[in-house]
Amino acid sequence: MIPWLPAQPVFPPLESALSDKDGANGLLAAGGDLSPQRLIAAYRRGIFPWYSDSDPLLWWSPDPRMVLAPDQLKISRSLAKTLRHSHYEVRLDTSFAEVIRACAVAPRAGQNGTWIAPEMQSAYIELHRLGHAHSVETWRDGQLTGGLYGVALGRAFFGESMFSRATDASKIALAHLCAFLRRENFGIIDCQMETSHLSSLGAVPIPRANFIAALDHLCEIPASHARPANLPGQWPRAAIDGIYRTASTSISIKP
DSSP, rough: OOOOOSSSSSSGGGGGOOGGTSSSSEEEEEEEOOOHHHHHHHTTTTOEEEOOTTOEEEEEEOOOOOOOOOTTBOOOOHHHHHHHHHHEEEEEESSHHHHHHHHHHHHTTTTOSSSSHHHHHHHHHHHHHHTSEEEEEEEEETTEEEEEEEEEEEEEEEEEEEEEESTHHHHHHHHHHHHHHHHHHOOOOEEEEEOHHHHHHHHHEEEEOOOOOOOOHSSSOOOOOGGGGGSSOOOOTTTTTGGGGGGTTOOOOOO
């Protein structure tokens, strides 16, 4: 049995989450709401919401946790060529609502329907309005062709979903996200669940206890040491567009 959450934005101890042997690795609690206060409290503790239309609101904290260091993204030779030469534009935080809606309808292997229900979309659009949720967008010929969104707290970025309407469009967004986070001194990208696709991009599973310890360090930054991107607020639209096409930027191709 998992507990139902009270009205206050509090959560049970992570150690009480279900495990693989229970058939629901990381399932921690049910109920509550998607208010900004509860969502921020959840991410700060390594918890995220994930549920389908037929489920109640469910909260998860899997063990192990899949994470990607911003400087460990694996860029294939074909993606490196695309990053250098393809005609695209990358923008930050210009079409958050369109990105999350595109993620909601993107087909997923082995999934029927979407977990990004309308109430989930509304909750993250509000987090974006408050400066906590961000989008990275790939544009070609004035059309949004791919992107991703997630939540930033301090120097930790919590990835939520991505979509692609053209070859490599979501990977272009991810590569530019990693470049931006490196520049802004972020330490980790939370990828939540372990998948072979995430592994191919350089993400690795770590014990949940190690992940929480990293959050304790990365999410608590004195204002005097914080860069603008570590604080709530809109990210600058064109901060990283073209970074892979400049002569001074080298692309590390990893096997």
